[in-house]
Amino acid sequence: MPDFSTEPLFEIARRLEIRGETGWLAVLSPAADSAADLDQLQSELQSILQMPSRVIQLERSTFEELREALHHPHNDAVILSGGTGLTQEKWRSLDLMRSALERRGPVVLWLSPGDIGNLTDHAPNIRSFIGGSIFLAGPDGGFMTEAERQERLKELSEHFGFSGDEAVRRAAANESPHEPEFVEWLVLLGRGDLL
Amino acid sequence: MPSSVTTSEGQLNRRDKFRAYMQAFNPTAPAWEAIRAGLVLENLHQYLYRNLAARADLEPGSQQLLVGGVGSGKTTELILAGRWLNKRSQVLPFYVDVSTETDLSSLNSGALIAGFGRQLGRRLAEGPDAKGHTDERRQKLKDSYAKVTDYAYGKTELLLADENDLWVEDAISEGGDVPPRRHYWHEVPGKLKPPLPPLNRDIQEVRAPLEDLLFTAKEVHKDVVIIFDGLDRLLDATKFWSVVHQDLRLLRELKVSVIVTAPLSVLFGVGVGQSISDFFDRVHHLTVIPSDSASTSLESVLEKRGVTNLLDPAKAYLICNYSGGVLRDLISLARDAAEETYVSDRDFITVPDIEKVGRQLGTGYLRGLGTEAINALLHLESSKSFDLSQPSNVELLLTRRVLEYSSTDFRVHPALQTVIQRPEPQRA
Numbered sequence: 274m275p276d277f278s279t280e281p282l283f284e285i286a287r288r289l290e291i292r293g294e295t296g297w298l299a300v301l302s303p304a305a306d307s308a309a310d311l312d313q314l315q316s317e318l319q320s321i322l323q324m325p326s327r328v329i330q331l332e333r334s335t336f337e338e339l340r341e342a343l344h345h346p347h348n349d350a351v352i353l354s355g356g357t358g359l360t361q362e363k364w365r366s367l368d369l370m371r372s373a374l375e376r377r378g379p380v381v382l383w384l385s386p387g388d389i390g391n392l393t394d395h396a397p398n399i400r401s402f403i404g405g406s407i408f409l410a411g412p413d414g415g416f417m418t419e420a421e422r423q424e425r426l427k428e429l430s431e432h433f434g435f436s437g438d439e440a441v442r443r444a445a446a447n448e449s450p451h452e453p454e455f456v457e458w459l460v461l462l463g464r465g466d467l468l
Numbered sequence: 469m470p471s472s473v474t475t476s477e478g479q480l481n482r483r484d485k486f487r488a489y490m491q492a493f494n495p496t497a498p499a500w501e502a503i504r505a506g507l508v509l510e511n512l513h514q515y516l517y518r519n520l521a522a523r524a525d526l527e528p529g530s531q532q533l534l535v536g537g538v539g540s541g542k543t544t545e546l547i548l549a550g551r552w553l554n555k556r557s558q559v560l561p562f563y564v565d566v567s568t569e570t571d572l573s574s575l576n577s578g579a580l581i582a583g584f585g586r587q588l589g590r591r592l593a594e595g596p597d598a599k600g601h602t603d604e605r606r607q608k609l610k611d612s613y614a615k616v617t618d619y620a621y622g623k624t625e626l627l628l629a630d631e632n633d634l635w636v637e638d639a640i641s642e643g644g645d646v647p648p649r650r651h652y653w654h655e656v657p658g659k660l661k662p663p664l665p666p667l668n669r670d671i672q673e674v675r676a677p678l679e680d681l682l683f684t685a686k687e688v689h690k691d692v693v694i695i696f697d698g699l700d701r702l703l704d705a706t707k708f709w710s711v712v713h714q715d716l717r718l719l720r721e722l723k724v725s726v727i728v729t730a731p732l733s734v735l736f737g738v739g740v741g742q743s744i745s746d747f748f749d750r751v752h753h754l755t756v757i758p759s760d761s762a763s764t765s766l767e768s769v770l771e772k773r774g775v776t777n778l779l780d781p782a783k784a785y786l787i788c789n790y791s792g793g794v795l796r797d798l799i800s801l802a803r804d805a806a807e808e809t810y811v812s813d814r815d816f817i818t819v820p821d822i823e824k825v826g827r828q829l830g831t832g833y834l835r836g837l838g839t840e841a842i843n844a845l846l847h848l849e850s851s852k853s854f855d856l857s858q859p860s861n862v863e864l865l866l867t868r869r870v871l872e873y874s875s876t877d878f879r880v881h882p883a884l885q886t887v888i889q890r891p892e893p894q895r896a
Contacts, residue, residue: 276831288811292490370572375496375498391836393833405828405829405832407828432813452483
């Protein structure tokens with residue numbers, strides 16, 4: 274059975290960043306109990322997109338609550354969490370209200386791997402918004418070996434055309450280029466505090 | 469270090485270039501934004517929107533149905549029709565996306581009327597048409613608007629109790645503000661307030677205030693057209709029919725032209741198609757656009773949005789093929805291919821990028837399919853025949869795993885086709 278691409282949460286956030294406003298995608302959580310991963314996704318979105326992010330639990334939200342939550346505010350990043358799985362009925366009712374879910378800021382559906390079939394079967398209008406943007410959450414830069422980290426630092430230095438020291442200097446002087454790769458560089462340099 | 473600066477500027481330009489491309493290929497951007505940005509090909513469906521608009525304009529009270537699968541471009545056609553009416557005729561058009569106004573899962577008859585009445589009332593009582601009336605007329609309009617709003621959202625009214633109603637005393641004692649004796653507060657639920665309880669009130673109740681508003685509207689504008697979007701979300705044709713039937717009857721009596729969207733199941737659902745074509749003056753079917761060599765429409769859609777900024781035009785057909793002609797899939801694939809290119813640090817989309825995102829899309833369609841459904845798809849692939857009397861086959865159509873190129877030409881979505889595992893051929 275073919276599977277979806279595995280991407281570190283950092284890369285997933287980077288994809289949303291390049292899309293600009295109103296991006297939708299789905300992330301399949303790596304484990305049943307994935308609260309820590311969900312927290313990590315939320316902070317990755319916050320740092321890469323440079324905007325606040327929120328988690329909204331789908332199972333507990335009524336039509337009115339969801340509509341209200343998504344539009345006030347309408348331009349931050351929102352993670353709609355399906356928890357351990359939604360009922361078919363819940364998917365159908367979410368699908369009916371897809372227009373009411375449309376907003377200016379990005380939307381990430383955080384789903385258990387088994388729920389993707391329900392999304393396709395019972396929420397074709399939401400699936401249509403997601404398209405092929407379904408990713409399996411994979412290990413991030415924190416799981417890199419030292420050799421991988423050094424290799425990535427070298428790539429980033431070549432990418433920007435200056436050294437790591439210079440990157441730190443620019444960040445400290447508030448001259449950071451507005452690019453997700455620069456955020457990644459600072460994190461890998463251990464200077465996430467400058468973000 | 470001039471060379472460093474140049475590299476950085478180069479990266480910045482690269483990012484800007486991808487960002488601009490992504491904005492043009494945003495499958496979730498509101499249709500009106502794409503229209504306003506000049507990204508829409510107006511003749512894609514042979515100017516269908518003009519047919520919709522002209523009929524609504526020339527034949528007051530006409531009722532047209534726009535049927536199409538998910539992501540086929542219905543909303544774009546509706547908004548184009550509304551704009552055309554607004555610019556070129558004396559008609560006053562309204563666009564209502566019912567699914568943003570109310571919870572469709574508990575929608576009842578009366579809700580379409582309520583949504584329309586609110587927009588009309590707001591326009592006449594508070595909007596650009598509110599000026600120039602006498603005080604008496606203005607007050608009457610406000611009263612009618614208030615009645616329509618009550619109908620939409622419900623109200624609490626004070627009713628005179630029947631002398632013999634023994635439970636009145638209890639109702640009074642439970643209330644916070646004690647009303648005069650022998651009266652009680654009665655909650656009248658609205659049409660748009662979720663969740664909706666079953667309603668028994670006659671839809672005619674709102675007729676008088678609506679007629680009053682329409683009378684004023686027609687003094688300024690020639691006629692009124694209402695465009696109802698979002699009803700295609702009601703995938704169950706029976707539910708769709710139960711919602712629209714009474715409301716559209718009243719609107720026909722009031723000589724309001726209506727254009728309404730519907731899901732594919734109204735055409736192909738068992739026992740429903742006939743009643744739909746009898747009821748509506750015109751049924752427009754927005755079919756999938758073929759991506760074969762005879763048609764370059766899909767490539768024109770990509771070109772209009774600037775695909776050639778990142779893709780060799782000779783390879784655009786690959787994106788078209790994977791999309792199967794579903795417009796939103798087409799836009800998504802073009803966006804996703806560029807995204808792959810960007811995260812891989814390349815400057816131009818390659819064939820493997822397109823193949824990767826095509827397979828991703830197909831994998832999404834594949835999930836949830838059981839053996840029986842896969843067999844049905846393989847049967848369609850080999851025999852070209854598709855039995856729509858089977859509810860499970862209608863489901864395949866509604867979920868876009870099967871696409872309809874005409875009322876008799878059905879095919880498996882090409883992205884799905886690439887990931888379906890086929891049984892090993894048996895050796896003799």
